[in-house]
Amino acid sequence: MKRTLIVVDMQNDFISMAMGSAEAEAILPAMKEKIARYAARGDEIIYTRDTHGEDYLDTPEGRKLPVIHCVRGTEGWQLAEGIYIPGSRIIDKPTFGWTGWGSESFEAVELIGLCTDICVVSNALILRALFPGAEITVDPGCCAGVTPESHEAALCVMKMCQIDVTDGK
Numbered sequence: 001m002k003r004t005l006i007v008v009d010m011q012n013d014f015i016s017m018a019m020g021s022a023e024a025e026a027i028l029p030a031m032k033e034k035i036a037r038y039a040a041r042g043d044e045i046i047y048t049r050d051t052h053g054e055d056y057l058d059t060p061e062g063r064k065l066p067v068i069h070c071v072r073g074t075e076g077w078q079l080a081e082g083i084y085i086p087g088s089r090i091i092d093k094p095t096f097g098w099t100g101w102g103s104e105s106f107e108a109v110e111l112i113g114l115c116t117d118i119c120v121v122s123n124a125l126i127l128r129a130l131f132p133g134a135e136i137t138v139d140p141g142c143c144a145g146v147t148p149e150s151h152e153a154a155l156c157v158m159k160m161c162q163i164d165v166t167d168g169k
Contacts, residue, residue: 001108005048007112012075012077013077035083048113061095118146121157125161
């Protein structure tokens with residue numbers, strides 16, 4: 001079975017910079033271990049990056065979340081050090097969920113990353129809609145939300161939509 005790991009928005013701005021949190025920093029060791037396991041098996045790994053322009057504050061998102069972050073080319077936009085596997089694909093997405101997944105072919109997909117309650121849940125639900133026969137999982141130990149409460153709420157939504165929330169083993 002073809003396995004794919006999608007690493008959602010593990011960017012400096014969401015970990016230690018503009019919108020960083022202790023919870024985001026805390027998942028890094030487990031995430032690095034999981035990425036290494038996928039890489040060792042030769043599985044596909046795809047990274048997404050939240051990507052904005054200099055005009056971010058003038059966008060609908062920027063007006064509702066007025067914190068400049070993940071501006072293309074900045075240090076905050078870059079993936080966290082030590083998580084990227086050379087040769088893996090990176091998708092620069094302009095909003096919470098990537099709508100280009102339909103050109104893929106997924107059998108088993110696991111999502112990890114930030115933020116559970118925004119971009120992880122958005123991509124998980126898009127994948128569930130596009131690939132109703134695929135095995136889709138999320139590892140809560142390799143995700144963090146804006147708050148611990150919203151992280152738990154997003155996990156509940158994903159469970160209700162038949163996305164498996166696992167212990168990641």
